Amino acid sequence: MQGKCLCGLIEFEIVGVVPKLYQCHCSLCRKQGGASSNAAAIIGKAHFRWVSGQEHISSWIKDTGFRSDFCSNCGSPVPNPLRSTPYYWVPAGLLEGDVQLAVRAHLFVGSKASWDVITSPGKQYETMPDLSELLRPDGDA
């Protein structure tokens, strides 16, 4: 599965797994994309590969550890390492094709915007659970 930013400078691919999606409804994720929530796949590093454009990635890291990686040319959020875990956080809006992906869980539902009406399936967490719980039971994210 391929993905790219809006201008196309940064490209990546996910191999060997069908991503499951997670939507984070926290205020920081809202501000990053200007959207209601972030939507992303959590992909083990062995299943993720950069194709081009890594040199165009800018990073902003908050003192709490929250991280915004984006294309310096077009501003699209781009995949970034998920803190100190062996996973990448891959923005779902960048994925190409009509593969039927599904949202597996909603994070920080307690912080969601008033207009953000969650109608999709997936477990809802008030905040952020441990990654081990999030990726259970198949752990193939």
Add this chain to the structure above:
Amino acid sequence: MNAKYSGQCLCGEISYSVDIEPVFTGNCHCKDCQRSSGSAFIPAMIFPEKDVVISGEVKYFESRADSGNMHKRGFCPNCGSQLFARFSNMPGILGIKAGTLNDSSNYVPKLDFHVDSAAPWDFMNPELPKKQEAAQS
């Protein structure tokens, strides 16, 4: 003075305020909005540009929309927050992305548009009207 609508980027380099009501509010589900937000759709508020006070240096990226019109998306070059939009077919109009509002309860969408382009995992509020193509066509 407290403006009716105010917001800022993640790092605070860019902020804005508007003291009138938007002329339009709605959620855009087009693929370019998915790419620029990384998410399912952009909650957009439309204002006359002259009524929006912006502080900070915004970087704009221009691309051609499916309609053929040019669309500029404005973001903070320091933290990447997506804040603004300008449209070649609507001079003098500025779009503000509601995710950047300081008070998130201030945005009330009236429409879901470009729903033909929505991602399979994008579930919408069933109570909002739906439009397959652009909001203004």
